[in-house]
Amino acid sequence: MKEYVYDSVYLRSKDFEEGNVLFETWDPNARYAWDAGVAIGRYLQGLKAGQLIGRHCPECDRVLIPPRMFCETCFRPTDRWVELEDTGAIITFSRCYVTWDMIRITDPQIPAVIEIDGASPGMGIMHMLSEVDPDEVQIGMRVQAVWKPAAERIGAITDIAYFKPL
Amino acid sequence: MIREVAIVGVGWSGFRPITPDLSYKELMYEAAVQAYEEAGIDPRRDVDSFVTVAEDYNEGTSIFDEYVPDQLGALHRPVQTISGEGIHGLAAAVMQILTGQFDVVVVEGHSKASNILTLPYILAFAFDPVFNRPLAVHPYYVAGMEMLRYQVESGTSHYECACVAAKNRNNALLNPLAGYGAAISAADVMASEPVAEPLTRLECAGHSDGCITLVLAAGETARALTDTPVWVRGIGWANDTPWLESRPWGEARYAQAAAEMVYRTAGIKSPRAEIDFAEIDDTFAYKELQHLEALNLCPPGAAGEWTAAGGTEIGGEFPVNPSGGALGQGHLLDATGLARVLEVVLQLRGQAGQRQIETAEVGLAFGWRGVPTTGGAAVILSN
Ligand SMILES: [Zn+2]
Numbered sequence: 312m313k314e315y316v317y318d319s320v321y322l323r324s325k326d327f328e329e330g331n332v333l334f335e336t337w338d339p340n341a342r343y344a345w346d347a348g349v350a351i352g353r354y355l356q357g358l359k360a361g362q363l364i365g366r367h368c369p370e371c372d373r374v375l376i377p378p379r380m381f382c383e384t385c386f387r388p389t390d391r392w393v394e395l396e397d398t399g400a401i402i403t404f405s406r407c408y409v410t411w412d413m414i415r416i417t418d419p420q421i422p423a424v425i426e427i428d429g430a431s432p433g434m435g436i437m438h439m440l441s442e443v444d445p446d447e448v449q450i451g452m453r454v455q456a457v458w459k460p461a462a463e464r465i466g467a468i469t470d471i472a473y474f475k476p477l
Numbered sequence: 478m479i480r481e482v483a484i485v486g487v488g489w490s491g492f493r494p495i496t497p498d499l500s501y502k503e504l505m506y507e508a509a510v511q512a513y514e515e516a517g518i519d520p521r522r523d524v525d526s527f528v529t530v531a532e533d534y535n536e537g538t539s540i541f542d543e544y545v546p547d548q549l550g551a552l553h554r555p556v557q558t559i560s561g562e563g564i565h566g567l568a569a570a571v572m573q574i575l576t577g578q579f580d581v582v583v584v585e586g587h588s589k590a591s592n593i594l595t596l597p598y599i600l601a602f603a604f605d606p607v608f609n610r611p612l613a614v615h616p617y618y619v620a621g622m623e624m625l626r627y628q629v630e631s632g633t634s635h636y637e638c639a640c641v642a643a644k645n646r647n648n649a650l651l652n653p654l655a656g657y658g659a660a661i662s663a664a665d666v667m668a669s670e671p672v673a674e675p676l677t678r679l680e681c682a683g684h685s686d687g688c689i690t691l692v693l694a695a696g697e698t699a700r701a702l703t704d705t706p707v708w709v710r711g712i713g714w715a716n717d718t719p720w721l722e723s724r725p726w727g728e729a730r731y732a733q734a735a736a737e738m739v740y741r742t743a744g745i746k747s748p749r750a751e752i753d754f755a756e757i758d759d760t761f762a763y764k765e766l767q768h769l770e771a772l773n774l775c776p777p778g779a780a781g782e783w784t785a786a787g788g789t790e791i792g793g794e795f796p797v798n799p800s801g802g803a804l805g806q807g808h809l810l811d812a813t814g815l816a817r818v819l820e821v822v823l824q825l826r827g828q829a830g831q832r833q834i835e836t837a838e839v840g841l842a843f844g845w846r847g848v849p850t851t852g853g854a855a856v857i858l859s860n
Contacts, residue, residue: 335607340598343537346589348500381506383547386521 350378353392355466361458363395365430373431396428397456398477402435406445419445425454425474438468442475453477478742481696482574483706484858486516487822491687492654492806495591501536505587506548508688513550516692516702518581520550524692525579527551529558530566530586530811534599537592549585549690562844563689563815564854568712570693580695586812587688596684604849609721617681617761619848621673623726624763628675630727630778633766635675637781639666641762642680644790645798649805651791651832656685656807663785666762680762685807689815691822707822710839710857711743717851724851729764731851732771732843739841739855740773748773748841752857754795754824754834756817758845759802768843769797772855791832799824799832814844818856825860 326332347355350366354377357364366378370385374393381388404423409415421440426433440448442457454474464470488511490504499507513520529545538544542558545551559566563586570582593599600616627633640663649658661679669679699706715734718724736748745751755774759765766780774795775783783789789797800806800820809816821840823829829837839859846852 335611337606337610339602340595341534341537341602342594343592344594345537345592346497346500348498348503350503351500379547380503381548383550383552386519386550 348380350380354378358468358470359464359466361461361464361470363397363427363436363456365393365395365427365434367391367393374429374434376427376430376434376436393429395430397458397471399425399427399435399454401448401450401452401454402426402433403450404440404448406448421445421448423448423454423474436468438471439473440475441473447476478575478709478711480575480577481699482571482709483694483696483699484691484709484822485694485699485702485706486512486514486518486692487819488512488515488690489654489688489819491588492685492809492816493656493687494683494685494807496589496686501587501589501592502544502548504589504686504688505545505585505690508587508690509549509583509585512583512690512692516694518692518702520583521552524550524554524581524583526555526570526573526582527557528566528570528573528582528584529556530561530563530584530815531558532560532811534602535593535810536589545585549583551583561811562846562852562854563812564712564818564842564844564856565714567691567815567818567856568714568854570691571709571712574693574695580698582693584691584693584815585688586809586815588684588809588812589686590684590808590810591686600848605719605721609849615673616848617676618673619721620681620761621676624676624761625674626726627728627763627767631766631770631781632778633763633781635667636663637785638680638763638766639663639677640781640785641759641765642666642804644784645759645765645802645804646679648791648799648832649801651830652801652805653830655801655805657683657805658801676761676763682760682803682808685809687807687809687812687816689809689812689819691815691818705826705860707825708859710859711739711741711745712854712856713738713740713742714852714854719849719851721849728777729767729771729845729851729853731853732768732845732855733773735843735853735855736772739857743857745857749775749795752839752841753837754799755797755841755843756800756802756820757797757841757843758813758817758853759798759804760808760813760845760847762804764845765797765802768845768853772841772843774841791834796834799829799834808847814842814854817842817844818858821858825858
């Protein structure tokens with residue numbers, strides 16, 4: 312084995328920082344502005360007005376939220392807008408103790424899928440829970456949207472600040 | 478080919494510089510519905526597999542293939558996304574049918590180029606990060622360099638290159654699908670602003686949003702579905718080296734290699750005699766000439782003179798890009814080659830309206846992946 316053992320040096324952070332190890336870096340300049348189109352456009356307009364809106368499929372009779380101009384199950388055009396409640400029940404959730412930039416936190420963020428009242432079973436929207444004891448959150452819990460003040464709404468999913476228990 | 482394959486339905490949407498009225502999903506749905514309607518099929522029941530063509534950086538969403546099933550009717554069905562030129566996607570679909578395991582396969586490609594706010598930077602992101610990107614030049618410099626070298630090696634004049642842009646923009650006036658039609662002359666093209674010399678602004682295709690969907694079927698199924706199947710006679714694709722430092726700048730060897738494969742699979746010995754017209758990548762005007770020569774549709778160095786003499790016009794002996802090409806329709810990113818295929822299909826069916834070629838029986842479509850690539854794919858279709 313001896314002939315396979317070579318003199319070696321350990322690489323340390325400062326070897327990278329001082330340029331002793333050569334590498335290339337690049338920051339992508341990737342910016343987009345996606346066309347909302349009909350369905351998302353109407354949905355965002357609704358959010359700005361403080362209203363959740365779904366779309367009805369005449370084939371399977373489901374009410375879909377977020378709305379779409381076609382039903383992915385039936386592959387046919389949806390036929391009408393449906394105004395929905397801003398209340399619902401939790402389908403599933405998680406208590407997250409690491410932020411998306413990898414910082415450990417003690418008070419968890421709680422994303423949840425909320426089945427919206429008036430939409431079909433299993434049709435929910437993804438949002439955050441607040442004003443709730445993290446340990447109390449459970450599947451089936453009834454919640455309601457807490458909207459930002461009208462002047463602060465811009466037509467975005469964040470026009471709802473969060474959901475809280477009913 | 479070991480099994481007959483035909484295109485039995487085509488659909489399209491968009492083909493405009495901007496499409497704020499439709500989300501990309503709605504754009505795709507529109508084209509898909511049209512293609513299925515033409516083919517007389519229900520995707521939820523009759524399609525065995527779906528192939529889409531998409532590049533994450535063009536979409537602005539990584540793992541973009543996850544976002545395609547709904548609007549194609551592909552829920553709970555085999556779906557794959559090819560990161561390549563549209564005709565690479567068509568090749569993948571043809572191969573699936575050739576396996577004998579699939580009878581009906583759908584191919585989709587689209588562009589939402591208008592949604593990419595930093596498009597030149599996204600193009601630049603395709604360059605080598607060590608050797609080329611740090612130089613920070615607009616990516617079209619590669620086209621300028623290639624055009625210069627092509628002109629010198631082939632003896633092609635700038636006027637002859639400009640004739641391509643004038644021809645294709647004028648052809649586009651006859652095509653309701655084309656957004657960049659214009660009654661311009663070669664002199665107008667040459668007089669437009671320089672981009673990367675010798676390339677001028679009017680020699681570069683603008684961008685368009687749009688979607689193309691094709692329905693492919695195996696022989697007997699195709700005959701049962703339609704009276705006007707468009708047969709896939711051969712398919713070929715190839716790449717050259719990515720090195721900008723040592724590629725063959727004057728000639729498109731990737732196109733030569735793709736041509737060799739497409740002619741071999743189609744059993745074509747004399748391409749110019751056996752093919753009636755072609756839709757060929759013209760992202761930059763000189764590319765149509767370089768590709769014509771690489772595809773062996775005219776002798777090396779002869780494409781410029783042929784074009785300037787009108788030989789490749791709609792009424793000429795060998796029409797090239799009667800649709801208007803990318804110069805006339807706008808560049809559709811990954812879907813550009815499928816736009817070439819779409820026009821070949823419409824011509825072979827006799828549905829090309831004012832720009833219809835009288836004796837359209839065999840047509841070739843060729844797509845290139847754009848700067849800085851050396852990737853191309855070709856297909857031969859017949860009625
Ligand atoms: Zn439905």
